[in-house]
Amino acid sequence: MIEETKITRNYQVTIPAAIRRKLRLRVEDTLIVRLEGDRIILESKRRSITEIRIRLRKRIDWRYVEETIREVTEKE
Numbered sequence: 001m002i003e004e005t006k007i008t009r010n011y012q013v014t015i016p017a018a019i020r021r022k023l024r025l026r027v028e029d030t031l032i033v034r035l036e037g038d039r040i041i042l043e044s045k046r047r048s049i050t051e052i053r054i055r056l057r058k059r060i061d062w063r064y065v066e067e068t069i070r071e072v073t074e075k076e
Helices: 017-023 049-056 062-075
Strands: 031-036 039-044
Touching: none
Parallel strands: none
Antiparallel strands: 031 039
């Protein structure tokens, strides 16, 4: 997906709506900014399991969730 945006006079950049939706970005989310050669890379910061618990506010078997996360992380 390629989108275009402009830099404002305060050096702010708007992330296009289509990209925000695809990445499920929300107000107050944190992004990681890296420089690779002449490219600026923005990455969504992964949330901790505690932050996910707070956002969901539901009764979920967290042992299962944490075990699944461990399995996926070990495969990477």
